[in-house]
Amino acid sequence: MSVSLSTDTDILREAEAWKRAGRGVAIATVVETWGSAPRPVGSHLVIDEEGNFLGSVSGGCVEGAVVSEAIDVIGSGKAKLLEFGVADETAWRVGLSCGGKIAVHVVKVA
Amino acid sequence: MDLSLLARLNEARAKREAIALVTALATGAARLVTREDVAGDLLAVELAEAFRTGKSMVVETPAGKAFINVHVPPVKLVIIGAVHISQALTEIARIAGLDSVVVDPRTAFATAERFPNARVIAEWPDVALPPLKLDHYTAFVALTHDPKIDDPAILHALAKGCFYIGALGSRKTHAKRLERLASAGVVDAALGAIHAPIGLDIGAVSPAEIAVSILGEIIATMREKRRA
Numbered sequence: 001m002s003v004s005l006s007t008d009t010d011i012l013r014e015a016e017a018w019k020r021a022g023r024g025v026a027i028a029t030v031v032e033t034w035g036s037a038p039r040p041v042g043s044h045l046v047i048d049e050e051g052n053f054l055g056s057v058s059g060g061c062v063e064g065a066v067v068s069e070a071i072d073v074i075g076s077g078k079a080k081l082l083e084f085g086v087a088d089e090t091a092w093r094v095g096l097s098c099g100g101k102i103a104v105h106v107v108k109v110a
Numbered sequence: 111m112d113l114s115l116l117a118r119l120n121e122a123r124a125k126r127e128a129i130a131l132v133t134a135l136a137t138g139a140a141r142l143v144t145r146e147d148v149a150g151d152l153l154a155v156e157l158a159e160a161f162r163t164g165k166s167m168v169v170e171t172p173a174g175k176a177f178i179n180v181h182v183p184p185v186k187l188v189i190i191g192a193v194h195i196s197q198a199l200t201e202i203a204r205i206a207g208l209d210s211v212v213v214d215p216r217t218a219f220a221t222a223e224r225f226p227n228a229r230v231i232a233e234w235p236d237v238a239l240p241p242l243k244l245d246h247y248t249a250f251v252a253l254t255h256d257p258k259i260d261d262p263a264i265l266h267a268l269a270k271g272c273f274y275i276g277a278l279g280s281r282k283t284h285a286k287r288l289e290r291l292a293s294a295g296v297v298d299a300a301l302g303a304i305h306a307p308i309g310l311d312i313g314a315v316s317p318a319e320i321a322v323s324i325l326g327e328i329i330a331t332m333r334e335k336r337r338a
Contacts, residue, residue, distance in 0.1 A: 012123070016116050027111065031135070031177040032168050042166040042179050079138025103168075105177060107111050107138040 011044040011055040015109060024049030025109040026070040030057050034085070035100035045104075049074045057104050058084070070106050079107045111140045118142055119181070126183035126247070128161055135168070135175045153178065183247045184209070185332060188272075189228070190235060190263040191253035192219035195278070198321035199251070200228040206325060208249070213238040215259060235263035244270035249328045251308065252277040261290055268300050274331045276308040276324060305331075 012027070019025045028045040030037070038059035045055040045063065047070035057066055062084045073080055085101030111133070119142060122129040132153065133140040148157045153176070156169045160180040168177050187203050189196045192214035200210040210228035213235055214220040220232035231238040244250065250267035252260040255278060264287075267275050279287065284306040291301055309323030310330065 012116065013120050016113065016120050019113050019116070027116075029133075029177070029179060031166075079133075079135070081135050105133065105135055105138075107133065107140070109111055109113055109116055 011046050014054050015044075015046040018046060018048055019109045024074040026073045026106055027109060028057055028066050028070055028082075028104050028106045030102055031081075031105045032103040033100060034102075037100035037102045039102075045070075047071065047074070058102060062102070062104070066104055066106065073106045073108050077108050077110065079105065081105050111138070115140055115142060123181050123183070126186075126243070126245070128180070128182045128247075130157055130160055130178050130180045132157075133177045133179070134171075134173060135177060183245075185273075185328075186248045187211070187251065187328070188213065188239070188242060188244060188248055188267070189251045189253060190214065190260055191255075191278075192216070192221070192224060192230065193253050194317035195253050195320050195324070196228075196251075197224060198318040199324055200225055202321055202325050203227070206329070208328075211242060213242075213263070214254065235259065235266060239263060239266045244272055246271050246273055248272045249274040249332075250276070251324060251328075253308075255279060255283075257287065257290060261287070261294075264291065264304065265294060265296065268296060268304075274305065274328050275303060276305040276327065278308050279306060281307060 015025055015027050026047045030039055030041050030043045033041055039057055043057050045053055045057045045066055047053045047067050049071060051067050051071060053067050069080055069082055082104045119129060119131055128145045130143045131140055132143060143151055143157055145161055148154055151157055153169060156178060160167060160178045164180060164182045166179045168175055185208050187208045187210045189199060189210060189212045192212050196212055200212060203210045204227040212225050212228045213231045215234040217232045220230050222230050244267055250272040252264050254260050260277060264277060288301050305327060309320055310326045312323050314320045314323040
């Protein structure tokens with residue numbers, strides 16, 4: 001949920017600042033969750049072309065994989081929809097220890 | 111997503127404007143929709159739901175799946191009365207991530223020293239409240255016990271559609287308040303939405319305990335509305 005009482009670092013503001021600073025930037029967003037997903041729909045991760053990132057889409061379980069996919073997205077400019085979950089071992093080597101499943105959408109900031 | 115779109119999104123969020131980013135999952139093409147634009151939109155039903163509940167979601171469109179990421183402002187807490195309960199309430203509200211404003215025309219009470227965690231306005235509600243732009247994402251609490259101060263403020267909060275309106279006072283005090291508000295023209299449905307006696311029934315006694323019960327009730331109301 002985008003509305004929250006939390007005082008997380010403002011990821012979208014950071015994404016804008018990174019882009020203005022001349023970095024290649026992608027934003028990853030949790031768009032769907034099933035089961036006990038660690039981060040709610042709407043959670044963001046901002047990634048630059050060197051693999052620096054800020055924010056969280058899973059509390060640490062799949063960030064590594066999202067970051068490497070995001071670097072591809074920054075290169076190609078093409079959006080990607082990634083799915084992670086314990087039930088999906090063949091597609092992705094990383095899983096969520098909590099047993100949930102999440103879909104993460106990655107877009108380049110152009 | 112274009113940088114200019116991202117900048118507009120961040121600007122709206124900074125101004126406490128509710129806004130939705132609609133992104134086509136296949137292409138990444140994105141657009142912004144404000145609350146005012148919802149009615150004429152292709153996804154009017156889904157967008158209205160997203161703005162009402164504050165929940166982002168994937169929806170089906172004729173052009174494939176899209177993600178509606180709705181950004182509604184963080185909850186703001188407006189407190190009438192710079193009293194002991196307010197001191198505790200602003201403190202725990204800060205921990206919970208709510209921004210608090212305290213309004214009290216009594217300058218002996220309304221001092222910044224007594225409220226390190228809130229903005230303090232030593233004015234009557236009719237002066238202090240309009241610039242604060244109370245809205246759908248505002249929780250409003252009246253704690254002075256003084257109808258001269260509380261009543262006009264409650265009327266203002268009702269008119270602005272605050273999602274939570276709570277007023278301190280016993281059942282008897284509240285019954286009298288309801289009579290006054292009714293004679294001021296407030297309809298029954300609106301009167302029924304006022305939380306009074308204020309706070310969850312946890313047997314709170316001290317000002318700090320009452321503050322906990324009030325914050326708990328605010329959170330319960332917020333989540334209930336968004337679950338609905």
